Amino acid sequence: DAGITQSPRYKITETGRQVTLMCHQTWSHSYMFWYRQDLGHGLRLIYYSAAADITDKGEVPDGYVVSRSKTENFPLTLESATRSQTSVYFCASTGVGKNTEAFFGQGTRLTVV
Amino acid sequence: AQTVTQSQPEMSVQEAETVTLSCTYDTSESDYYLFWYKQPPSRQMILVIRQEAYKQQNATENRFSVNFQKAAKSFSLKISDSQLGDAAMYFCAYRSLYNYGQNFVFGPGTRLSVLP
Numbered sequence: 001d002a003g004i005t006q007s008p009r010y011k012i013t014e015t016g017r018q019v020t021l022m023c024h025q026t027w028s029h030s031y032m033f034w035y036r037q038d039l040g041h042g043l044r045l046i047y048y049s050a051a052a053d054i055t056d057k058g059e060v061p062d063g064y065v066v067s068r069s070k071t072e073n074f075p076l077t078l079e080s081a082t083r084s085q086t087s088v089y090f091c092a093s094t095g096v097g098k099n100t101e102a103f104f105g106q107g108t109r110l111t112v113v
Numbered sequence: 114a115q116t117v118t119q120s121q122p123e124m125s126v127q128e129a130e131t132v133t134l135s136c137t138y139d140t141s142e143s144d145y146y147l148f149w150y151k152q153p154p155s156r157q158m159i160l161v162i163r164q165e166a167y168k169q170q171n172a173t174e175n176r177f178s179v180n181f182q183k184a185a186k187s188f189s190l191k192i193s194d195s196q197l198g199d200a201a202m203y204f205c206a207y208r209s210l211y212n213y214g215q216n217f218v219f220g221p222g223t224r225l226s227v228l229p
Contacts, residue, residue, distance in 0.1 A: 044219075
């Protein structure tokens with residue numbers, strides 16, 4: 001199916017465990033982003049990628065790692081999950097055109113217990 | 114860095130009435146894009162409307178329109194003839210054209226309730 005998909009949609013994990021959230025897009029968009037959504041903060045940028053093998057930190061990168069070996073995939077890894085990382089995570093992509101909006105995945109609700 | 118502010122955490126409107134959601138932003142750039150996204154309970158982020166900063170004409174999409182005041186750095190969303198399906202979280206977003214890493218800076222959101 002065309003679009004941007006995230007998996008899993010829901011995840012419960014224990015403190016200290018490593019967790020990877022997956023993101024896949026079919027448009028060949030150059031830019032991909034990971035946001036976390038918390039009440040009162042809107043969406044905050046964790047990491048972004050301008051192309052395969054090019055990634056950079058956003059506003060709240062601590063405790064997260066990303067990779068982008070292929071244009072279509074942009075996984076987000078929590079190396080050692082903490083309770084403060086309980087959140088809803090959104091992956092997004094956009095093209096290089098000036099007028100293109102961000103296209104979002106369905107989100108992943110992550111709970112760290 | 115750009116910032117986006119939405120000063121109304123919650124708003125309500127009677128069905129069929131009109132409501133305006135406020136958004137202000139801070140930037141030193143002269144060219145950029147502004148967006149309003151809707152997030153219903155399904156969590157899906159849905160684009161409502163977009164505005165190009167170099168266009169003076171306010172964007173309109175059916176019942177949704179914006180009041181873009183570039184000098185005041187204000188970008189409000191007006192919803193006319195409100196419907197029950199308009200109930201959602203609304204996010205204002207700023208897109209830099211010069212710093213792609215800071216694309217889509219979002220405000221904290223406004224939760225809109227529509228009363229029957």
